[in-house]
Amino acid sequence: MPEINPDNWVEDHGDYLYNYALVRVGRPEVAEDLVQETFLAGIKALASFEHKSSVQTWLVAILKRKIIDYYRKKSTVREEVHVEERFGPYGNMQDHWVEKHAPAQWQLNSDELLENDELKKILQACIRHLPGKWASCFILRVMEELKGDVVCKELNISPSNMWVMLHRARLQLRDCLEKGWFNQ
Amino acid sequence: METQGKMMITCKEATFLISKEQQDKLRFSERLQLRLHLLMCKYCRRFSEQVKFMTRAIGRMKKRIEQQGVEVKLTAEQKQRMKQRLTDLKNN
Structure with a gap:
């Protein structure tokens, strides 16, 4: 050998x-x-x-x-996480989109957009700017494609915890991409 | 987020299901609830379309990362630093 x-x-x-x-x-x-x-x-x-x-x-x-x-x-790492209130707090519209935070129209009519390097850069930056907990969860599960139970074990969180974090991460990524790319 | 037994779900619940759908199969009842909600809600339809777009974009990004070879090289200084620490380890 x-x-x-x-x-x-x-x-x-x-x-x-x-x-x-x-x-x-x-x-x-x-x-x-x-x-x-x-x-x-x-x-x-x-x-x-x-x-x-x-x-x-x-x-x-x-x-x-x-x-x-x-x-x-x-x-x-402990950090203050600001959770944006996107949904109505009370009344008829409780838990429905608040107009000013609701998704705007994106121009998604071409597949070329997926190959756009500038867009990829912004998306990558958006992922890195997520709060540490959400970023870790999102990166391990979605980017590194670890299995759900492995992510839960590594981060010492419950499955429902993981789902909530992945969801918050996506809500924030969507906002970030809208601000950084679609609403220029 | 538990939506069982409800016919009408809120946008908060619908967006949660849309997120979840990116990683996992929804239950039949969840798919039904989501379908029904999307029929009535323009914003959640947008959200769904956009989240799916992000999933595809991330997929492309990952492929790029996997295919990427050596684009950035370590500087001579970095290499020197690494070698030094490995030598230190050997001598201890």
Whole structure:
């Protein structure tokens, strides 16, 4: 079996892992830390590497775990979350859209819009601006496609809690995209 | 949000079901409630259309992310920092 030499890891896998982390966490300094931690964890776990996959695949698996941990921690940071009241508080219109917060008409008539890079950038920025708890929940469930029960376990929340957070995240993303793109 | 047994649901409940539908199959009764609500509510119809659009856009974004190779390279300084810490670990 070939000898594995961690001395070359930074040169051989650094860029790849860094890109992998960067598109998933969005912040260069965080991505760098995660890659660094991945290398350190890899060296410590070297004995358990079974040569069933390439070293890079194995390192990516470690990095994935680090990314989940990052979002798990992020979700526990206490912060003031302002929940926009979009629905009427009382009377006939209780729990129905308040006119000024109701969805405006979007021009969605072309599929080209889905390929628009500017729109993707705005959407990505909107996701990053979600409150930590909602962002963690949304990113792990929707972007990283972890299963619902896994997300609940990682974030220590109940399924109904998860549904509410995903929903709040979508309400806010919709508002954000409307302000940032459709209502320019 | 529990909507069982109701024929008419509110926009708050309808939008919740629309969100949920992006990840999970709705129960038959929920689908019925939502359909009925959407027939009558312009804003929730918009919301539904827009949320579906966002789901598709995110799908495209994910595909892009998966296909992306190395676009940004570590700087020499970053690499140096990493190597240093790995050496430190080895020597301890």
